[in-house]
Amino acid sequence: MDELLFLQDEVVPALLKGLRVSILLIVPSAFFGLFIGILVGALRVYGSRPVVFAADIYVTLFRGIPLVVQLFIWYFGLPYLGIYLSPFTASIVGFSLCSGAYHSEYIRGALKSIKRGQMLAAQALGFSKFQMVVSVILPQGLRRALPGCGNEIIYLIKYSSLAYMVTCIELTGEAKILASHSFKYTEVYLAAGGFYLGLVSIAGWILHRLERRVAIPGFEHHRG
Amino acid sequence: MESEPILVVENIKKAFGPRVILKGVSMAIRRGELKVLIGPSGAGKSTFLQCINFLVTPDAGEIRLEGRPIHHSRKRELYAYRQQVGMIFQDFNLFDHLTALDNVMIGLVRVKGMDRKSARERAMAEIERVGLKEHAGHYPAQLSGGQKQRISIARALAMDPKVMLLDEPTSALDPELIGEVLAVIRDLVANGMTMVMATHQIGFSRAMANEIIFMEDGLIVEQGPPSVILSDARCERTKEFCSKITELYGEAS
Numbered sequence: 001m002d003e004l005l006f007l008q009d010e011v012v013p014a015l016l017k018g019l020r021v022s023i024l025l026i027v028p029s030a031f032f033g034l035f036i037g038i039l040v041g042a043l044r045v046y047g048s049r050p051v052v053f054a055a056d057i058y059v060t061l062f063r064g065i066p067l068v069v070q071l072f073i074w075y076f077g078l079p080y081l082g083i084y085l086s087p088f089t090a091s092i093v094g095f096s097l098c099s100g101a102y103h104s105e106y107i108r109g110a111l112k113s114i115k116r117g118q119m120l121a122a123q124a125l126g127f128s129k130f131q132m133v134v135s136v137i138l139p140q141g142l143r144r145a146l147p148g149c150g151n152e153i154i155y156l157i158k159y160s161s162l163a164y165m166v167t168c169i170e171l172t173g174e175a176k177i178l179a180s181h182s183f184k185y186t187e188v189y190l191a192a193g194g195f196y197l198g199l200v201s202i203a204g205w206i207l208h209r210l211e212r213r214v215a216i217p218g219f220e221h222h223r224g
Numbered sequence: 225m226e227s228e229p230i231l232v233v234e235n236i237k238k239a240f241g242p243r244v245i246l247k248g249v250s251m252a253i254r255r256g257e258l259k260v261l262i263g264p265s266g267a268g269k270s271t272f273l274q275c276i277n278f279l280v281t282p283d284a285g286e287i288r289l290e291g292r293p294i295h296h297s298r299k300r301e302l303y304a305y306r307q308q309v310g311m312i313f314q315d316f317n318l319f320d321h322l323t324a325l326d327n328v329m330i331g332l333v334r335v336k337g338m339d340r341k342s343a344r345e346r347a348m349a350e351i352e353r354v355g356l357k358e359h360a361g362h363y364p365a366q367l368s369g370g371q372k373q374r375i376s377i378a379r380a381l382a383m384d385p386k387v388m389l390l391d392e393p394t395s396a397l398d399p400e401l402i403g404e405v406l407a408v409i410r411d412l413v414a415n416g417m418t419m420v421m422a423t424h425q426i427g428f429s430r431a432m433a434n435e436i437i438f439m440e441d442g443l444i445v446e447q448g449p450p451s452v453i454l455s456d457a458r459c460e461r462t463k464e465f466c467s468k469i470t471e472l473y474g475e476a477s
Contacts, residue, residue, distance in 0.1 A: 014471040082358070110349040117313060117315055117317035118317050118318075118320070120274075120279050120311075120313065120317060121311070121313060121317035121318070121319070121376070121379075122319075123279055123306065123310075124277055124279060124306055124310070124311035124380075125306065125307070125330075125331040125335055125379070125380075125383060126303045126304070126307035126331065126335045126383070127303070127331075127334065127335060128299065128303055131334050135330060135334050136319050136321075136330075139321045140320060140321045141323065170253075170448075171319075196255055216320075216321055216363055216365075217362075217365040217366050218320050218363055218364060218365025218366075219320070219321065219365075
């Protein structure tokens, strides 16, 4: 009985507070990350040589350095340059840039899978390279990239838990505080895990709907 | 027929690394003419056609449309020129994410800057012209090969090209679908469209072409009216090739 009361009176309110912060972190990070990913992915395929080089360096750095370290740099490192970010802003910046690097890889693969013939056809009609990428390649590439990018967003939901390392107290942060006060690690973290599972399930459902909505004959992802 | 040629292509050369594809190919075509390119695969027919609208950048040579030389390094000039030169590909190259109607409309809207309503009307007219009105709402995946090629012809026609380049438009089609595409092309000839077409459809070429150009190893070996090239070629190699494709593709068209 005690356990239930503890859950009801302490765990759930604290985690709901954390959940709100988590969602405020995840939603903008997902959008910015996807935006960066599309931009960088397209530049890596269609950019000029120096642009491709710069974009590759971005991806190498942000995929190669552990996210915690990146967050530390944004939060603890930038003040050395006189730039102060709040824990919340530092987290969004870190998540967006990291997520963008991963997205760009999915996008790049999808763009490259578009048959070259369609680009020739677009050019033959008088499209500029930019028009071709925007009206012919991206609409197809993004449909192909959707399952991969969806995966990255699901992953973002879980690595958003790193925000508490730079004192942005979100779901995991609240759980950690409560657990170390009450010493009920198992209960609290199980409950937090349940919250993440719920978030991921909702995101998965939305992504699935989106995939169905933008489906076009010839672009279906065949399911077994 | 004594008028100035509408399109002049002079001494086009192209090499990919050490592989020389075109060794200096020239051609002049007058308004309303149909020239047919024949030759074995690897002769450079496709590369030649793609050089004409700079999908492949020639290493040397000059191209003049209505007397004006084209400077392909000036982007605006290049895009404007390409709008006037329609291209039909062997494997159709329709935009897979767009319906037949949108495939025909997109160039009008994005490139010509036409408003959607007039673009739609124009696109529908072209789709009707190729006899696919009832398929306007279908996606490429829902069309047969012959239908796809007819839509791609409608897409090119909607841009009001002065010249059309056709790169083996029927080679990827099942035999029973070839006829419907050739019928559309025949209709274009009847309406005075200027065209350069690479094809193995020998019967069609005999009936419709003003001139047949036989290419091999990046050079024009022989050119002349179909009656001469197909039956009475001077060059031994031309004779050999023509009898081979006549045997293979028959006289029917």
